[in-house]
Amino acid sequence: MTPPFDLTDAPGGRLKVLCSLALIATCASGQWLNYPAPGILRLPDGRANLAAPAPKAANGKPDLSGVWTINYRPYNENIARDLKPGEILPWAEALTKQRQENLGKDDPSSVHCLPFGPRINFATDAHPLKIVQTPTLIVILGQDLTYRQIFLDGRDLPADPNPDFMGYSVGHWEGDTLVVTTAGYNDRTWLDYVGHPHTGSLRTIERFHREDFGHLEISETFDDPKAYARTWDVKVTGDLMPDSDLLEYVCNENEKDSAHMVGKASDIKAVDVPPEVLAKYAGVYSGTTRLGRPIRFEIFLSGRELWSSRDGAKQLLTPVSTTKFATPGGAQFEFIGENEQIVDLQLYNLAGDARLPRVREER
Amino acid sequence: MGKSCQGGSLKLICGVALFASCAAGQWLNYPAPGIPRLPDGKPNLSAPVPRTPDGKPDLSGLWTNDADPLGQRPVERKPGDIVLTPQGKALQRPRENYFPGARCLPNILYLAVAPFKIFVSRGTVVMLYEHDTTFRQIFIDGRQLPKDPNPTFMGYSVGKWDGDTLEVDTSGFNDDELILPGPHSDALHIIERFRRRDFGHLEIQATINDPKIYAKPWTITVNSHLVPDTELLEYICNENEKDLKHMVESK
Numbered sequence: 001m002t003p004p005f006d007l008t009d010a011p012g013g014r015l016k017v018l019c020s021l022a023l024i025a026t027c028a029s030g031q032w033l034n035y036p037a038p039g040i041l042r043l044p045d046g047r048a049n050l051a052a053p054a055p056k057a058a059n060g061k062p063d064l065s066g067v068w069t070i071n072y073r074p075y076n077e078n079i080a081r082d083l084k085p086g087e088i089l090p091w092a093e094a095l096t097k098q099r100q101e102n103l104g105k106d107d108p109s110s111v112h113c114l115p116f117g118p119r120i121n122f123a124t125d126a127h128p129l130k131i132v133q134t135p136t137l138i139v140i141l142g143q144d145l146t147y148r149q150i151f152l153d154g155r156d157l158p159a160d161p162n163p164d165f166m167g168y169s170v171g172h173w174e175g176d177t178l179v180v181t182t183a184g185y186n187d188r189t190w191l192d193y194v195g196h197p198h199t200g201s202l203r204t205i206e207r208f209h210r211e212d213f214g215h216l217e218i219s220e221t222f223d224d225p226k227a228y229a230r231t232w233d234v235k236v237t238g239d240l241m242p243d244s245d246l247l248e249y250v251c252n253e254n255e256k257d258s259a260h261m262v263g264k265a266s267d268i269k270a271v272d273v274p275p276e277v278l279a280k281y282a283g284v285y286s287g288t289t290r291l292g293r294p295i296r297f298e299i300f301l302s303g304r305e306l307w308s309s310r311d312g313a314k315q316l317l318t319p320v321s322t323t324k325f326a327t328p329g330g331a332q333f334e335f336i337g338e339n340e341q342i343v344d345l346q347l348y349n350l351a352g353d354a355r356l357p358r359v360r361e362e363r
Numbered sequence: 364m365g366k367s368c369q370g371g372s373l374k375l376i377c378g379v380a381l382f383a384s385c386a387a388g389q390w391l392n393y394p395a396p397g398i399p400r401l402p403d404g405k406p407n408l409s410a411p412v413p414r415t416p417d418g419k420p421d422l423s424g425l426w427t428n429d430a431d432p433l434g435q436r437p438v439e440r441k442p443g444d445i446v447l448t449p450q451g452k453a454l455q456r457p458r459e460n461y462f463p464g465a466r467c468l469p470n471i472l473y474l475a476v477a478p479f480k481i482f483v484s485r486g487t488v489v490m491l492y493e494h495d496t497t498f499r500q501i502f503i504d505g506r507q508l509p510k511d512p513n514p515t516f517m518g519y520s521v522g523k524w525d526g527d528t529l530e531v532d533t534s535g536f537n538d539d540e541l542i543l544p545g546p547h548s549d550a551l552h553i554i555e556r557f558r559r560r561d562f563g564h565l566e567i568q569a570t571i572n573d574p575k576i577y578a579k580p581w582t583i584t585v586n587s588h589l590v591p592d593t594e595l596l597e598y599i600c601n602e603n604e605k606d607l608k609h610m611v612e613s614k
Contacts, residue, residue, distance in 0.1 A: 035506055038486070065485055113467070113601050115496060132484045136396070139482070139489060145469055145497045145517070149595075155393055164597035166496060245500075248515040252467050252601060 036243050041213060048242035050214025054176075059135045062176050062210045067245060068238035069128040071293070074311050075234045076124050079192040079222065081313055082232060092197050092227040099195030103330045105261035107195070108188055112258065113251035115146050115165035117189030118182070118204055123220040123234045124192055130246050138171060138178075143249040150180050157183050163200050165189060178208040191222070194329075199226040214240040268326045273319040278306045281335045285345035285356040295354060297345060308333065394592050399562060406591040408563025412527070415483065420527050420559045422488065425595065426587040427478040444581045451576035454546035467600035469497055469516040477587065480595055488522060488529070493595045501531050508534055514549060529557040548575040563589040 041052040057063040075081065080088055088096070099106055109116045120142050122129060130141040136153040150169040161168045161184025168184040183203045191198050202224040209217040216238035223231040279301050286296040298309040299317075306317040306325060317325035317333055325333040332348040336355075345356045399410040413421040447455060480491040486504030501520040512519045512535030519535040531554070538549040551573040558566045565587040572580040 038504060115599060132482075132487065132489055134482060134484050137482060139491065139498075141489070141498055141500070145495070147491055147496060147498045149491070153396060162596065165599060166597065247513065248469075248517065250469060250516060 035245070040242050048214070048240070050212070050240060050242070052213040054210035054212055057133060057135065061135075061173055062178070063133055064131045064138070064178060064208055064210055064216065065133045066216075067128050067130045067241040068122070068216055069241055070122060070125065070236050071239050073124075073126060073236065074313070075192065075236070076126050077193045078196070078313060079124055079234065080196050080228070080232075082234070083228070083230075087229045087232075088196070089227055089229060095197050096195045099190070100328055101265045103261065103263060103265055104193065104195065105258065107190060107193070109190065110193075110251070111261065113255060114188065116142075116144065117165040118167065118185055118198065118202065119189055119191060120144070120146065120148070120166075121182075121204065121206060121220055122216075122218045122238060123206075123236050127249060128241055128246060138180075141246060143246045144251060145248060157181060163187075167204070176209060180206040180208070182206070197227055198222075198224050201226045214242075216240070263330075265328055265330065268318055268320060270318045271321060273322050275301065275304050277322055278304070278319075280342055281306060283342070284359050286359045287354060287356040289354050295356065297356065299345070392592060393594065398591050406563070406589070408561070408589060408591075410562035412559045412561060419524055420529075421483065422481045422529065422557055422559055422565065423483055424565075425478055425480045425590045425593065426565055427590050429586040429588060446578040448574075448576055448578050450548075451546055451573075451578075454576065467495070467604055469495065478590055478595060488531075491595060493598050495600050496595075496597050501529075503529070508532060514538065518553070525556075527558060531555040531557065546576050547571075547573050550575045563591075565589070 036046075039055070041049040043049050055063045070076075105111055108114045109119060116125070119125065120129070125142070127143040129143075132139045132141065136151070138150040138152060140148045140150070142148075146166065148166050148169060150171045152171045152173075154172075155170055157170055158168055163184055163186040165186060165188070167182040169180050169182040171178055171180040173179070181203065182205075185198065185200065185202050187198060187200045187202075189198070190196060202222070205221040205223070207217075207219045211217050217235070218238055219233050219235045221231055221233050222228065282300050284296065284298050286294070289295050296310065300307055300309065306319070308315050308317055308327070315327050315329075317327065320326050320332075323335050323337075325335075327333065334346040334348070335342050336344040336346055343358055345358065347354045347356065394404075397413075399407040401407050413423075415421045476492050476494045478493050482489055482491075483503075486502065488501040488503055489498060490501070491498050497517075499517050499520060501522045503522040503524075505523075506521055508521055509519060514535060514537040516537060518533040520531050520533040522529050522531040524530070533553045533555070534551065536547065536549065536551050538547070538551075551571070554570045554572065556566075556568040558568075560566055567585045567587060568582060569585070570580050570582045571577065
């Protein structure tokens with residue numbers, strides 16, 4: 001339930017997800033995951049034609065059914081990355097900082113194995129989800145074996161919902177877009193890995209538009225006036241996984257992490273590294289994670305501080321030696337030199353290490 | 364299940380208590396469309412079996428069991444129905460601490476986990492359980508069981524119609540968890556036969572076949588009834604879980 005390489009999330013969660021993703025990697029060639037499903041338009045070579053038109057259900061509405069994965073997940077780690085300072089209410093900001101200081105060990109979902117709640121929605125989920133559609137009910141199935149029901153039979157949201165993890169969802173069609181409003185969440189889950197909270201007043205509005213056979217545009221509006229000063233939208237794209245299906249991810253299976261999660265972010269003691277040394281590390285480092293996803297970091301100097309930026313998300317790098325740096329989430333960056341030139345950035349992270357070559361890129 | 368179900372039943376009671384306290388909530392009393400009604404507006408539970416466009420019985424609905432066959436109420440079985448092999452006998456032991464329900468792991472006690480909702484879409488029957496907000500899929504698109512399944516808690520299910528009965532074959536279970544009131548191995552197959560008798564009644568027959576553990580297959584039958592105009596609630600085993608450390612093995 002985490003990006004395969006994520007530098008600020010909960011170590012326990014990362015460890016578990018690592019197992020789960022490793023399972024996907026090792027099982028992808030398993031014959032039962034390669035079942036040519038009927039009803040998929042195919043290219044002459046038998047592969048699914050992902051650019052074919054979006055299919056329609058018998059009632060003429062777009063059919064969103066399928067197993068979908070989000071390959072680019074800028075919000076999984078930090079749902080509030082587009083908010084400006086002050087737009088997160090002070091109590092929520094303070095709580096997020098406290099959760100980061102604890103290095104995510106209080107994460108109710110990825111560490112303590114409770115349901116992910118709103119975090120399993122496409123905008124923040126890291127695992128494939130399966131949409132099963134009927135005219136009056138859409139169900140979204142997750143690899144963690146939980147599900148969401150979305151009622152399309154015309155009912156309204158309950159006036160006084162029973163607060164629960166997954167919320168209560170009703171949907172309707174606006175042209176070819178499915179609009180799903182969810183309320184009735186309890187306040188026990190986090191919205192993302194860094195620990196942004198929500199209250200029981202949270203309401204999410206998701207808009208699903210199947211652009212073509214292989215692509216599902218999803219936007220989600222977050223509305224929680226008790227925690228955030230304004231509503232905001234995030235957008236992601238789902239990629240169809242044809243001829244495959246969900247695997248099982250059972251957080252509670254052999255759970256042994258949480259007892260070992262000790263320490264605080266503030267335990268990291270900085271050493272003094274001269275700015276001229278830090279300046280040598282500035283540049284772009286790019287490669288792939290252990291699981292083959294592209295990853296790119298820009299390292300830059302701001303005053304006397306070294307920072308990293310990935311997809312626009314910036315993190316302070318605290319020097320723990322002249323070559324090693326710690327992130328606020330507890331991951332480690334090491335700059336590796338050869339012939340007095342910095343050639344590689346080595347990342348150490350519970351989700352798997354990665355070595356990223358320095359690339360010559362115009363900034 | 365007897366003693367080995369203590370933790371599970373305790374949690375189940377909480378779930379039921381939640382249900383009881385919320386049953387009056389307005390959102391649980393939504394008159395669903397498509398249900399045949401008596402003149403007084405009550406659902407006509409003895410109306411004919413609804414059918415899908417292809418003419419097959421439509422199993423869709425929210426169902427609960429007339430009795431809890433694997434739980435506290437002992438299911439009626441004839442003596443000698445369940446005969447363990449030597450390997451099965453060796454594996455039989457007090458399993459309080461191994462019962463997956465006690466550790467909040469998925470356990471597909473297929474017939475004991477009620478209420479559940481069945482719906483059908485595009486070659487797949489989906490069963491949604493209130494218990495742990497979990498689900499299983501039954502593929503009825505003609506595919507075979509995988510020859511080398513990825514062992515899972517929920518198994519891999521394929522179904523086909525035998526007249527008006529949906530016959531579902533499930534295998535591919537992992538072998539270290541208890542899903543039955545006795546041991547099982549990775550050779551376990553569960554054959555379920557779902558027959559909707561009328562609008563309000565569903566009969567499920569399950570045959571447990573595990574030649575490594577049982578000398579012969581054995582069968583249990585569960586009768587379920589429709590629960591109209593309401594919805595599943597959430598029951599999360601892991602929420603405030605405090606049972607496990609109190610569960611000690613019986614001598």
